[in-house]
Amino acid sequence: MRRADRLFQIVQYLRGGRLVTAAQLAEKLEVTPRTIYRDVADLVGSGVPIEGEAGVGYLMRDGYDLPPLMFTSDEIVSLVAGARLIRAFGGARMAAAAEEALIKINAVLPETARARSEAVRVHAINGQETDHVLRARIDQVERAANDHILLDMQYADEDQRPSERRVRPLGLWFWGKVWTMVCWCELRQDFRMFRLDRIENLIEAGKFKPKPGQTLRDYYRRDSFHD
Template sequence: MTADAIAVELETSKRSVYRDIATLMGQRVPIRGEAGVGYVLDGGFDMPPLMLTSDEIEAAVLGAQWVAGRGDPALARAARDLIAKIAATVPERLRPVLLEPSVAGPPVWHDPKVDALDMAQVRSWIHAGRKLSLHYRDERDRESRRTIWPFLVGYRETVRLLVGWCETREDFRTFRTDRVIAAEFLEDRYPGRPAVLRARWSAKMEADRKAWVEAGKPDLEPRP
């Protein structure tokens, strides 16, 4: 890659690129310059592992513990793997912070509800911006079928929530994943990006919260 291209990508000057590349080469990073080609980074080079502080390690462990106890099976397994990977890469002097942490998440008093749909695939569909067709049963045992634009999975103590734009209601709706009877993963993409829907939903929730507070009901939450 040329110095010009690097400068444009990083929004800096070529002079800064020359200086920083020289610094990296001085640290024995395998970079070489070729006339008419630019800078070349030899294959097989990996960045060194991140050097975490003891506070950062405990923060990561605390978060991973919570996910391991309350996340869907795929995320729970990933959280346990994360702790193992951190243990394998931190310096020996910091390993006791990981193996004998001074922090712990709250115990799981109730077994998490069983999801009727593949949450790993749901998360994949959210990233891809694809639609979901849900057969759903609400808290009053009323069944309905909805096509939604999913953009967020929320994790509570014992349940998980799927948030999306409902084509039937033409508004944002929240669904408990353990109340989903069946789901069809549609190939159709919905308009816009998941991040845009999340921003709109967050703004609406904040507006609803302020309205409830102004109405003198600060201890109540508006229905999502």
């Protein structure tokens, strides 16, 4: 964990006037109590109203909030453009979450940064509106890859030849026009990539444990893959 992230987490743990010891913070953040002592001292020095001392515990007075998020102009453009791309081409839950994230970010941006966000000229237009079935499928595959859930599917290849597969989903790729799922195919005992718009049916089939040689890291090591 980066030190900046650790300092942020310390502030979060101390919210609400709770007394928290250095040992408790160290356990949560997987560092030594000595590191916590230094971090708290630096936070106090920067104006964060933390009270207490080593060996007793720390607490933070109610009412303190973190400074507003600060993004560069290029970062704002990237966030807004990315959210618009997901809104146009991503899963239904992804699109809603991206929109909500932008609302939250805009709510805490300084006025000048908010104006830059609202003035971004990058837009995403889906000429062939992504249908609700495909949007749901994108969300389902993303969740299955994250939670290690096996998927049973009926698939039709480019020549419309059908097959039934059980796969271990590893990730999603967007190619500008189509979404594909990279996975470990139980039938072929190898990595495969499938277009989501060619999947006829997709059913969850229980959890799986990642195995050496069948992970996304292993996939990246491969020189090529097969459809």
